[in-house]
Amino acid sequence: MDLIKRAILIFGICVYSSTPILSNSFLQEGLAEIPIKFLNLAKKSDLVDYMVKIRRKIHENPELGFEEFETSELIRSELDKMGIFYKHPFGITGVVGFIGSGDTPFVALRADMDALAMQEEVEWEHKSKVPGKMHGCGHDAHVAMLLGAAKMLQEHRNDIKGTIVLVFQPAEEGGAGAKKMLDDGALENVEAIFGLHLSSLHPVGNVASRTGPILAASGFFEAVISGKGGHAAIPQQTIDPILAASNVVVSLQHLVSREADPLDSQVVTVGKFQGGGAYNVIPDSVTIGGTFRAFSKESFEKLKRRIAEVITGQAAVQRCKASVDFTAMGKTFYPVTVNNKDLHKHFQKVAKDMLGAENLQEMQPLMGAEDFSFFAEAIPGYFYFVGMHNETQGKLESSHSPYFTINEDTLPYGAALHASLATRYLLENQPKTITQDKSIHEEL
Numbered sequence: 001m002d003l004i005k006r007a008i009l010i011f012g013i014c015v016y017s018s019t020p021i022l023s024n025s026f027l028q029e030g031l032a033e034i035p036i037k038f039l040n041l042a043k044k045s046d047l048v049d050y051m052v053k054i055r056r057k058i059h060e061n062p063e064l065g066f067e068e069f070e071t072s073e074l075i076r077s078e079l080d081k082m083g084i085f086y087k088h089p090f091g092i093t094g095v096v097g098f099i100g101s102g103d104t105p106f107v108a109l110r111a112d113m114d115a116l117a118m119q120e121e122v123e124w125e126h127k128s129k130v131p132g133k134m135h136g137c138g139h140d141a142h143v144a145m146l147l148g149a150a151k152m153l154q155e156h157r158n159d160i161k162g163t164i165v166l167v168f169q170p171a172e173e174g175g176a177g178a179k180k181m182l183d184d185g186a187l188e189n190v191e192a193i194f195g196l197h198l199s200s201l202h203p204v205g206n207v208a209s210r211t212g213p214i215l216a217a218s219g220f221f222e223a224v225i226s227g228k229g230g231h232a233a234i235p236q237q238t239i240d241p242i243l244a245a246s247n248v249v250v251s252l253q254h255l256v257s258r259e260a261d262p263l264d265s266q267v268v269t270v271g272k273f274q275g276g277g278a279y280n281v282i283p284d285s286v287t288i289g290g291t292f293r294a295f296s297k298e299s300f301e302k303l304k305r306r307i308a309e310v311i312t313g314q315a316a317v318q319r320c321k322a323s324v325d326f327t328a329m330g331k332t333f334y335p336v337t338v339n340n341k342d343l344h345k346h347f348q349k350v351a352k353d354m355l356g357a358e359n360l361q362e363m364q365p366l367m368g369a370e371d372f373s374f375f376a377e378a379i380p381g382y383f384y385f386v387g388m389h390n391e392t393q394g395k396l397e398s399s400h401s402p403y404f405t406i407n408e409d410t411l412p413y414g415a416a417l418h419a420s421l422a423t424r425y426l427l428e429n430q431p432k433t434i435t436q437d438k439s440i441h442e443e444l
């Protein structure tokens with residue numbers, strides 16, 4: 001479209017609409033109405049049924065990180081049905097869809113697709129059909145909510161003043177799928193990204209978030225402590241790695257208690273301790289492993305360095321050798337998830353318009369980690385939690401529990417938040433060229 005045509009179009013919009021950038025009936029009543037309208041649409045029974053059906057289908061067929069082939073296929077076939085253009089693959093199974101003008105600005109919405117390697121213990125009609133695999137973190141619902149949002153947004157594609165990018169990513173659970181998506185160019189041209197996670201702790205109709213760091217940086221370590229095995233009754237002829245490893249575990253606990261600023265939250269946990277098999281044998285070696293968390297790059301790097309030093313140094317005190325591996329089982333470091341402060345303001349406005357100020361909760365940072373952090377490191381990002389607790393339905397088990405369940409009543413909230421955050425972001429962040437176009441018109 002040439003500049004004059006655009007200028008005339010914009011002039012028309014300015015004259016005939018009370019809110020200058022709103023272009024038709026859906027948006028005519030103003031920005032504050034958009035979240036309410038999306039929530040009403042998301043609560044309509046056909047859309048609820050659609051999301052529930054998708055969620056249950058994915059739940060029955062959980063796939064682990066980078067193996068989400070059928071989930072990815074399902075997403076693509078749904079996007080096809082909606083007439084939404086997409087690109088595939090990113091990060092092996094990832095899908096990126098586009099709704100809107102195809103023009104700037106670009107804003108992204110993210111859903112993760114992977115399940116966990118655990119056995120579902122919940123007996124219900126749509127229980128996981130794959131032994132040892134379960135959607136125990138709610139990513140099945142995350143996909144359903146983003147598809148629900150996509151449906152609403154596509155129906156109102158003419159109201160979208162820019163492009164909404166749907167990011168369906170693989171391998172959030174330890175595989176850093178987000179990083180692979182980024183490396184494959186999934187966020188090309190995108191200037192902001194929003195992501196959500198279900199929360200068993202917050203009530204349905206509530207959201208929780210904060211500005212700045214919200215989730216910790218996380219890393220894993222594994223160490224092999226080697227001595228010299230032998231008879232348990234003749235310890236003087238052995239070098240005991242069990243004693244050395246035990247001292248290593250104790251010494252690691254001093255990193256947080258004695259070396260870290262008490263006001264700078266950090267965690268070091270040894271969750272794996274394997275060695276020996278008989279009561280009367282001192283083994284040759286012991287393997288220990290664990291995780292560490294921190295809320296700043298500096299604290300995280302310091303912890304990592306000191307974990308290696310303490311393991312090798314403390315093992316040497318007992319005459320053992322130690323090797324430390326920070327990439328065991330293909331584990332990757334996740335950076336701190338930092339919420340952008342301008343997007344926080346945007347989120348607060350939109351969520352308040354939809355749910356009321358009393359249903360917005362400011363939360364404490366969590367020591368958990370998310371690979372959304374890679375997106376939020378690359379461009380301004382915002383991550384928030386959507387409540388699903390309902391007192392009358394009893395307590396929900398936490399994510400990663402084999403008894404984890406989802407309150408499907410929360411699906412419309414997630415879908416409506418996705419749609420509203422993106423639609424309003426675009427309306428409120430129009431490129432400066434439009435203002436220039438307007439001035440061109442005024443000169444005409």
Ligand SMILES: [Zn+2]
Pocket residue numbers: 136137173399400
């Ligand atoms: Zn998880």
Ligand SMILES: [Zn+2]
Pocket residue numbers: 137138139172197
């Ligand atoms: Zn999760």
